[in-house]
Amino acid sequence: MELNFNNELEKIFSQIGNSKELPLATSCKNYTTVRIVSCIILNNKIYFQTGTDLLKYEQILENNNVALCYINIQIEGNANIIGKTNKKNNNEIMEIYKKYFKNSYETYSNLENEVLIEIIPKKIIKWDYENGKPYRIFLDIENNNIRKEMYLN
Numbered sequence: 001m002e003l004n005f006n007n008e009l010e011k012i013f014s015q016i017g018n019s020k021e022l023p024l025a026t027s028c029k030n031y032t033t034v035r036i037v038s039c040i041i042l043n044n045k046i047y048f049q050t051g052t053d054l055l056k057y058e059q060i061l062e063n064n065n066v067a068l069c070y071i072n073i074q075i076e077g078n079a080n081i082i083g084k085t086n087k088k089n090n091n092e093i094m095e096i097y098k099k100y101f102k103n104s105y106e107t108y109s110n111l112e113n114e115v116l117i118e119i120i121p122k123k124i125i126k127w128d129y130e131n132g133k134p135y136r137i138f139l140d141i142e143n144n145n146i147r148k149e150m151y152l153n
Contacts, residue, residue: 047118094097
């Protein structure tokens with residue numbers, strides 16, 4: 001069966017859902033950290049809020065290559081700081097954020113140092129099994145390319 005890029009991408013984001021608490025890995029100057037962030041997924045992009053006084057923000061400023069994972073899905077992408085959480089042009093995203101993470105929204109969103117981060121996925125790898133044999137699906141988002149590779153022959 002031939003894989004369809006758009007179908008597989010849609011299946012992956014459906015598996016993750018509209019919101020999730022996900023581990024986010026950031027790195028700069030040979031120092032890598034990971035922490036859980038409260039994310040919403042909108043139009044195949046991932047959003048979360050954070051404070052400008054936190055290490056993840058500093059690392060993203062220096063190196064915007066980030067990674068997330070969810071069960072059998074690995075996502076690599078670029079994190080972009082798209083502005084203050086209380087900016088008018090971020091209202092739509094923040095209203096969705098509020099729907100899923102009300103306590104976090106109410107506690108942090110109106111703080112002066114709080115910003116919204118957008119992650120644009122560049123590469124996704126999904127692990128799965130076919131007839132008990134492991135395989136990976138590789139999605140190259142930038143080039144709309146997909147391939148399937150058996151892990152053990």
